[in-house]
Amino acid sequence: MADAIISARDVIKSFGDFRALDAVSLDVARGERVVVCGPSGSGKSTLIRCINRLERHEAGTIAVNGVPVDDSRRSREARRGTVGMVFQQFNLFPHLTVLDNLTLGPMRALRKPEDEAREIAMRYLARVRIPEQADKYPRQLSGGQQQRVAIARSLCMEPEIMLFDEPTSALDPEMIGEVLAVMTELARTGMTMIVVTHEMGFARGVADTMVFMDRGRIVETAPPARFFAAPETERCRDFLQKILHH
Amino acid sequence: MMRAALLAALALLLGGCSADWGWYVVDPSTQTGWTNLKFLLGGLYYTILLSLTAIAISVVVGLLVALPGLSQYRALRAFNRVYVEVVRSVPILVLILWVYYGLPQVMDITIGVFWAGVIALALSDSAFQAEIFRAGIQSVDRGQYEAAQSVSLGYVDTMRYVILPQAIRRILPALGNQLVYMLKMSSLVSVIGMQELTRRANELVVTEYRPLEIYTVLVLEYLVLILIVSALVRRLERRLRADER
Incomplete structure (x- = not known):
């Protein structure tokens, strides 16, 4: 994708014997809102943590604004202030x-x-x-x-990009709304966002692209309308069944 | 409560004074007694100066030794381990003797009694400080580093503004302990002739030959000094905690 602000190619990341990311590729365009969902341990958090170098991927490439994400000075300088991150535990x-x-x-x-x-x-x-x-x-x-x-x-x-790592998972139910409202408003300003969340209502309203991950792979990528109406894979259907009817 | 118990025990001890006690050696109402007392109390200045100088140095050295201990590089961690284990294994008294009598020969320099004492005490204490800092820094949540990194702070800024302020609050009681320990250990520097509390008491005992009274005064000097220091440390702790509210 020519106008990709984030471009990940065949990214691999393991923790010991566990392969958290198994050749993941993803392009995010400037201003695009991507919501990533999937069962726990599917690699969602690891993916966004690799984008801002909280984790080091061991193979494949990730580029932000065309600059490869690595430990070089040039890469660090280029990332400085470019990628914001919101954590599950606030930190x-x-x-x-x-x-x-x-x-x-x-x-x-x-x-x-x-x-x-x-x-x-x-x-x-x-x-x-x-x-x-x-x-x-x-x-x-x-x-x-x-x-x-x-x-x-x-x-x-x-920042040009905001990453959200399950931003509402640690919150009491009555406080989820106020945080999602702020995020929705942010989305309206044209911010590039990657949001790992199970808040499917938010996803439906805000996402340009839905990404479903399972076992370290991106299994399905689709606009929300198609994603929710007609998921293509069995695993994605299962997952949506579970979280939409709990 | 603790303090009250100590004072009560002391009152009993002193209440048991018989005519055999020769308090005249430190009786401030007599000329000699007053001179002796002033001589003994004069050691406070050196005890405090020695301890504070040594602890100021050992905190800095301790931090500088602790940081490599937390590194991802094995060589830096090894440096930390070797330093801590070696320094911690040498008795303070031995270190004092070695620094005063040995170091000048090794390095072909002269070191005064005061600085020999400071170096030995600081060196010895730094190993413990390093362990305290390491534990304190490790107790700070991983998420704090990640948050710092997510607002693009470098290593130095992360330590200075995010990690250390939190670590130091947690280790403050341990640092207070070390200061008390240091004040007591400074008495060992008397062996190389430093004119601190213990040395002065020893010298006075030689001339007056009233060890019981003079050493009792010495005990009281340390007791009062350390109770004051403990109270100050507790006040500092309270104030830092209040900051967070």
């Missing part, structure tokens, strides 16, 4: 206030002056609708608020 910095959580990256990694970093931080806090929590510590916030702070923290780096 906010517990010893820093919300505001300091948001300004740390821009100030230290992007060398922004403090006032500018604060301004950006307040802008994104407003966008995730909790500007009044700026001076609180993460533990003083609810899970949903913490995850929204985590989203804002990633956005403060002004």
Whole structure:
């Protein structure tokens, strides 16, 4: 794909004897929203963690903006601030206030002056609708608020791509909505997103492309309409049956 | 509670004083007693200076030794292990003697009593500090590194702004312990002639020949010093915890 912002080719990643990614290829166009689903252990998280180098793939290539993802200086420089990530467990910095959580990256990694970093931080806090929590510590916030702070923290780096690793899985049910709402809004701004999630309602509304993974492979790729109406493979049908009717 | 018990035991001990006790050697109302007492208390300055200098150095060295211990490279981890095991195996007293009498010959330099004491104490303590830091850093959740990496922080920034602030809060009680330990171990530097609390007591015993009274004063000096230090450490801990609320 010529306009691919992310291009993965035959990516392999193992943990010991377990092959988490077994020759996975995926192209994501600029502005595309991809939702990845599949049973646990199917390699969804590993795939997005390889894209921002939290895991090192052992074979195949991943390119972001045409630059191969590896440990070279050029690659690290090119990725700096380009790929944001939201974690299942939020991973906010517990010893820093919300505001300091948001300004740390821009100030230290992007060398922004403090006032500018604060301004950006307040802008994104407003966008995730909790500007009044700026001076609180993460533990003083609810899970949903913490995850929204985590989203804002990633956005403060002004990334081109946002990765979400089961962002609502650790949340109480009543807080899932507020996080999905923020993500839906983000999708409307044209952000390139890869979202690992089982929230199929969100997927239907937001995804351009659905990806179904099983046992380290991408088994099915389709636009949501076709994906939900007529899954092509047996395994995908099974999986959708289970999660849509639980 | 602990403190009250200690003081009660002490009161009993002193209450049992008979006429055999010669408190006059340190009686501040007499000329000699006052001079003796001032001489003994004068050692506090060196005990504190020695311990604080040594611990300041050992914390820095300990951290610098701990970090390679957490590296993905085997050679760096090996350096950490060898350092910790070797340094930890040498008794502090032996280290003090070796640094004071041996090191100047090896390196063809002269080292004063104070710096010999500082080097020996710091070296010895650094192995323990390294282990404390390693445990503290390892206790920080893996997700914190990943979050730091996801906002493009490098190794130094990740350590400085994300990992160490959390690790240090957790190891603060252990660091406080080490400081108390250091204050006590500094008494060993008396053997090379450092004029700290213990040395001064020893010297006074030689001239006055009242070991019971003088060493009792010495015990009290350490006791009070360490109770104060412990209280300060606890206050610092509380303040750091309050920061997180």
